[in-house]
Amino acid sequence: MLLVVGCFLGGWLARRALTRPGDVAALLDRYVLSIALPALILVKLPDVALGAAVAVPAAVAWGGLAVAVAVVLTARRAWSWDRRTTGSLLLVTPLGNTSFLGLAAVQALLGADHLGPALAFDQLGSFLGLAAFGSLVAGRYGHGEPGWRPAVRRLLRFAPFLALLASVPLRWIDLPGPAHDVLGGLGRTVAPVAMLALGLRFRLVLRRRVLSPAAVCLLTKMVMLPAIALAVAAAAGVTGDPAWQASILQVGMPPMVTAGVVATQAGLDEELATLVVGVGILLAFASLPVLAAFL
Numbered sequence: 001m002l003l004v005v006g007c008f009l010g011g012w013l014a015r016r017a018l019t020r021p022g023d024v025a026a027l028l029d030r031y032v033l034s035i036a037l038p039a040l041i042l043v044k045l046p047d048v049a050l051g052a053a054v055a056v057p058a059a060v061a062w063g064g065l066a067v068a069v070a071v072v073l074t075a076r077r078a079w080s081w082d083r084r085t086t087g088s089l090l091l092v093t094p095l096g097n098t099s100f101l102g103l104a105a106v107q108a109l110l111g112a113d114h115l116g117p118a119l120a121f122d123q124l125g126s127f128l129g130l131a132a133f134g135s136l137v138a139g140r141y142g143h144g145e146p147g148w149r150p151a152v153r154r155l156l157r158f159a160p161f162l163a164l165l166a167s168v169p170l171r172w173i174d175l176p177g178p179a180h181d182v183l184g185g186l187g188r189t190v191a192p193v194a195m196l197a198l199g200l201r202f203r204l205v206l207r208r209r210v211l212s213p214a215a216v217c218l219l220t221k222m223v224m225l226p227a228i229a230l231a232v233a234a235a236a237g238v239t240g241d242p243a244w245q246a247s248i249l250q251v252g253m254p255p256m257v258t259a260g261v262v263a264t265q266a267g268l269d270e271e272l273a274t275l276v277v278g279v280g281i282l283l284a285f286a287s288l289p290v291l292a293a294f295l
Contacts, residue, residue, distance in 0.1 A: 007192040011199020021200040028197035029265050038163035040187030046170040054120035060247035061125020064225045068094035071220045085213050087141025088269040092276050093217045095129055096253035098122040106246050109292035117243040121250040134262050135161035143267030194257045201274045210272045217276045222287050226252030245295045252291050254280025
């Protein structure tokens with residue numbers, strides 16, 4: 001977690017030293033989406049165990065995603081947001097930073113015995129959501145000509161989606177050891193490189209137009225979703241269940257760093273995506289201990 005935050009701060013400080021920080025950030029984005037993230041998908045998704053033990057984390061993750069999408073689409077009509085704003089929010093609002101920040105926070109605030117369901121939430125919820133749902137949003141709302149046929153073509157050229165398809169047969173076919181090690185090493189660079197790119201873009205001076213969509217995103221992601229999950233658990237009398245506790249904390253994580261990278265590379269609202277990811281991480285250091293106290 002400290003490495004991730006350090007990379008963000010390092011990128012933000014380096015922004016002042018570089019003449020064209022945006023070009024460097026774009027290069028890092030392409031590395032994350034074309035190399036590191038597909039490698040991570042190929043290594044992690046085939047090993048995810050399926051069964052009743054992961055039902056609660058998966059249900060909370062995808063239920064939260066559905067609620068977040070509904071909020072964004074409703075708010076879009078109320079505020080008349082454009083395509084780029086809507087697409088960005090559909091990526092960063094439902095998907096949380098449940099891996100690099102989430103697993104560390106669950107272990108620190110709830111205990112190591114909660115890591116199993118937290119990992120299931122991350123893999124079957126956030127990670128699969130990014131690969132599948134995130135690919136669809138990028139293809140539907142990303143730059144390029146409108147219509148479903150161009151969106152499908154963009155989707156079929158989206159490296160994380162192709163890696164998701166390739167991960168299915170890998171559940172039965174083992175990668176050779178050296179290939180697995182190389183892919184694993186590339187996959188471990190996703191968070192630090194993505195945070196470095198985020199820091200290179202992060203600005204404290206923001207235009208007024210991004211404030212209302214950013215507020216909707218952060219309030220939905222870090223307040224509404226965990227509150228709904230907590231209310232459901234309380235109504236069912238299962239608030240003491242480690243699977244529910246881990247899932248509630250995970251659903252309240254700030255927006256996912258890699259979702260912000262996907263939004264930027266798809267030609268969506270870069271300023272908005274960068275803002276909510278950066279500010280969300282800073283807010284999480286206060287919001288997550290408060291949420292854990294309720295649990």
